[in-house]
Amino acid sequence: MTKYKKVAVLMGGPSAEREVSLRSGAAVAEALRQTGHDVHAIDVTGRELHIPSDVDAVFIALHGTYGEDGAVQAELTRRGMPFTGPGEAASRIAFDKELTKHLAATHGIPTAPYEVLRQGDARALPVPLVVKPARQGSSIGVHPVFTEAQWPDAFADALRHDDKVIAEAFIPGREFTVGVLDETLLSIVEIVVENGWYDYETKYVRGANRYLVPAPLTASQAAACHGWARRTYDAAGCRGMSRIDFRMTDAGDWYLLEINTIPGFTDTSLLPKAAAQDGLPFPALCERVLSRATV
Numbered sequence: 140m141t142k143y144k145k146v147a148v149l150m151g152g153p154s155a156e157r158e159v160s161l162r163s164g165a166a167v168a169e170a171l172r173q174t175g176h177d178v179h180a181i182d183v184t185g186r187e188l189h190i191p192s193d194v195d196a197v198f199i200a201l202h203g204t205y206g207e208d209g210a211v212q213a214e215l216t217r218r219g220m221p222f223t224g225p226g227e228a229a230s231r232i233a234f235d236k237e238l239t240k241h242l243a244a245t246h247g248i249p250t251a252p253y254e255v256l257r258q259g260d261a262r263a264l265p266v267p268l269v270v271k272p273a274r275q276g277s278s279i280g281v282h283p284v285f286t287e288a289q290w291p292d293a294f295a296d297a298l299r300h301d302d303k304v305i306a307e308a309f310i311p312g313r314e315f316t317v318g319v320l321d322e323t324l325l326s327i328v329e330i331v332v333e334n335g336w337y338d339y340e341t342k343y344v345r346g347a348n349r350y351l352v353p354a355p356l357t358a359s360q361a362a363a364c365h366g367w368a369r370r371t372y373d374a375a376g377c378r379g380m381s382r383i384d385f386r387m388t389d390a391g392d393w394y395l396l397e398i399n400t401i402p403g404f405t406d407t408s409l410l411p412k413a414a415a416q417d418g419l420p421f422p423a424l425c426e427r428v429l430s431r432a433t434v
Contacts, residue, residue: 141430143196143221146171149211151182154203155279155300163404164200170425171198188214196221196432198425199401203276207401208234221432225400229376233398236273236305239375243395246374248367250395253307258298262290267309270294272301276399283309312388315354317368318402318410319381321431324365325413329354350409352416360391367393379431382410 148171150164151157161182168180179191186205190197197215199222205211209231215222225233232238243250254264255273270293271281280300282293297304314332318325329351356364368383375381375398382402386394402410404425414424 141426141432143176143429143432145177145179145191145193145195146198146429147179147181147190147194147196148198148200149181149183149188149206150200151184152201152203152206153183153185154201154206154276156203156206156276159403159405160200160202160206163202163408166421167198167200167404167425170422171429173422174426176429183211186210190220194220196223196429198223198429198432200404202401202403203279204274207276207399208274216434219434221434223428223432224379225375225377225381229378230400232375233377233381233400234274234276236271236397237303239395239398240305242374243371246370248371248374248395249393251307251310253305256294256304256306257302262294262306264306264308266290268306269309270297270304270306272297273303273305275300285309310386310388310394312386314384314386314396315356315364316382316384316409316413317364318413319368319372319377319383320414320427321378321380324368325410326353326416327356327361327364328352328409328413329356330409350412352412360387363391363393367395371395371398378433380410380428 148164148168150160152160164180168178171178183201197220201211207230209227212227212230232242237255240250240253266287267285269283280297284290284293314330316328331349333348364385371383372381382399384396386396411421411424
């Protein structure tokens with residue numbers, strides 16, 4: 140067991156991902172109890188933290204706003220309380236897809252061509268494209284747009300979730316994700332959607348997808364994916380854990396989609412699937428992440 144005996148697990152939160160966060164947090168809390176920790180599961184209902192003063196460390200299982208945007212990390216840093224996952228700066232960059240695009244451009248990491256739009260802005264990119272809120276997770280408000288007729292509703296829905304929207308060129312190909320635990324790159328997972336689009340409902344409700352672990356890639360393709368994941372993780376200044384999503388074209392070109400600084404920890408979540416494939420069962424994974432907690 141790590142040096143952190145008494146642990147607070149933060150879950151819930153005020154974001155649109157609250158229900159998923161509650162599932163993640165409950166799973167983490169149970170896993171840490173199994174490994175011998177004194178766990179306080181805390182349902183965060185707003186933007187105020189009420190954590191017992193004798194807690195040794197905080198496991199953040201908050202997704203979305205006030206979880207992955209750097210706000211809760213800034214507050215815990217101010218209190219001098221060790222916490223899991225990346226710090227304030229890396230969290231802020233990863234959560235804002237425009238900042239992620241800037242980071243990628245600075246470090247030579249390929250991403251799809253894009254533009255930033257707000258209410259009333261005219262779009263310049265041609266279809267097909269993908270429209271998404273700049274600061275949101277779990278594919279909430281994300282829509283593929285293959286015809287002009289689909290654009291108005293897709294744009295309007297993205298704006299419901301953030302006043303800043305990213306429109307980016309649609310990259311045909313296969314989708315992959317890589318979990319990173321500091322120096323360890325986990326097995327690559329391929330996400331295969333049986334019908335439709337990999338949206339919130341597909342991820343968490345219908346289960347209409349398959350996850351191939353390890354992903355069926357050639358050695359050179361896997362090495363390239365792992366290389367881009369390492370480069371992205373380091374460029375963003377991540378620590379502790381993150382999960383990084385990519386698309387690969389039929390020609391073998393890789394494109395960064397996004398960085399998830401607090402990936403899901405539910406029974407269907409991808410980082411735990413990859414860790415289990417690599418011989419790290421869920422309780423051991425939670426213990427590993429907690430061991431890297433720092434201010």
